[in-house]
Amino acid sequence: MNSKIKWLRDKINQMDMQGMVISNPINIKYLTGIDAEGILLLTRKENFYITDGRYIEAVNTVLTIDDGIIVYDIKDVDNYDNEDFFMFCENVGFEDEYITYSKYKEYKQKYKINNMVETERIIEKQRSIKDKEEIENIKKACEITDNCFKHLLNYIKKGMTEKQIAYEIEKYFIENGADGVSFEPVVASGVNSSMPHAVPTNKKIESGDVITLDFGCKYNGYCSDMTRTIFVDYVQDYVKKVYDLVLKNQLQIQKSIKEGMTPKVLQKMVESDFNINGYTMVHALGHGVGLEIHEIPFINSKNENILRENMVITNEPGIYIPGSFGVRIEDTVLVTKGSCENLTKSDKNYIVIK
């Protein structure tokens, strides 16, 4: 059995569960390496992965004997098998924050489970602490992202559309060793930059524009995430004032992130400094990054769980002036014992392109 499944079996045993139903494909990928549609069942003694004809061949290519997972084609699984899996299990865990209400009812009935127990993201919580190999993958994704930013500074010219630039980002990633983008790139220029989640449009880049570039890639399935705000031809003083305030806070947070710090405190630090200066922090300061672009831990005013060594999170304060412009600066950051390490390393001084 592989070490991640062993960890999970120990964990659920400690919680007095004799089995678990896992259906979140990202959790399954994390535990097994399998990238398909199916369900993973940890029963008293064995691990089963049930998939369908489309994936059997691919799944058997990924698994080795050491994984200790028995693969079934769903066509070969009948009602008797389903009722057998958890026969002697009193409590069976399920992903209450992933599966739908109707799936919950379906599993309970199909597998004749006495007591389905909410596991409250135990796997997602474990995923938040990255091992060496995972950190290497994220570092590589961040490196490609930094290189892409360098490329963009030469590439972006007045007259190009936001869509064209977003497309260049996707192209760069594919041609430079990434699996692809980790999310649809944000390229928001001029007034569009005032929307934190702007979608690239056909607006052309003009002199005087503020451009927010929020983008990242995947490497071996692991994500990077970075935002830089740059300028075309010149930066006006009222924009500089906002930029300086965002950057000051981003650097302050960078100095504050370390094992033991709570997300809530980080969020409040930025919120209060923005408020003092007459602005508002309208979104969360950051989020975990890993197999998913947004994952545990979430850096917001509600999260009081301390940061731990080898978590990877983003640090992304932003200010948005409706109808005018916006500034966001973001790095992907590795939490260490006494400090943190920026994994995205691109320049954060004013960058003015011509």
Next chain:
Amino acid sequence: MNSKIKWLRDKINQMDMQGMVISNPINIKYLTGIDAEGILLLTRKENFYITDGRYIEAVNTVLTIDDGIIVYDIKDVDNYDNEDFFMFCENVGFEDEYITYSKYKEYKQKYKINNMVETERIIEKQRSIKDKEEIENIKKACEITDNCFKHLLNYIKKGMTEKQIAYEIEKYFIENGADGVSFEPVVASGVNSSMPHAVPTNKKIESGDVITLDFGCKYNGYCSDMTRTIFVDYVQDYVKKVYDLVLKNQLQIQKSIKEGMTPKVLQKMVESDFNINGYTMVHALGHGVGLEIHEIPFINSKNENILRENMVITNEPGIYIPGSFGVRIEDTVLVTKGSCENLTKSDKNYIVIK
């Protein structure tokens, strides 16, 4: 109030519900045009959309006074408001096949709902019947897809990688008026074509390859989906035999699709003809296409709900010989009263590229 929300209010009233919580963003987009993160609450008299600071500006751009939707920033909604929304509602519907078990518990508590009623995809079912504007959007997406296929036949050359071709598909869509791809394109050559859900690799196109191209785009949010299997330099007789059988079935299904037909019967037709010839149909014959690439109705051996006029579905039989090759042929199809119309129209005879 817009016509789609009016429809839904009538529908839930008929089902003795006085309100509904809608959180599936695709359903919200369908009902309101809003493309954001938030929750739509239909209460006794009013419609509320609750979102956060990131989206307020974008949402207010989309909605008009005629939509009759009151927009709240979640920051301004307190516990008293939450308990007020459904104050005089005995039964409140929820998307039991969309929201998680833990969200179900959260909503029930937060909104103090007496009785949360499973609505079993009422909105998704309504979405399966397309109106005129929706059909126009899908037709346009299919037209761009056909043109992309024509382009690919000139573009694909021996020595190119599958990834390069997948990337060209994405590029073509972006540069030719589509919003982007409707799903990650499948480009599977040689032995890779034996996996129905192959992911493009760095394998180069070689003489003698069978290539499966499964791709589609979005236009105004609406999807297209098409598969063609083509050949490099020559087609071997044992491949022709499989291709002919798949095509025969695809054309037979095309003749059989019409209002009143059941998906189960369509699936069984292909399964039995494949079985007679010594092959197996390992996946579903098709699926609905609309705002999502896979939506109601699903064309498989379980679905006994009849097809209706103005549904848009795929027709995609396939045969996969493990370790050797595969053939799939797929069109997006509009169901009409007495027959159907192929919306993707690309050639289905043997296509051999040099």
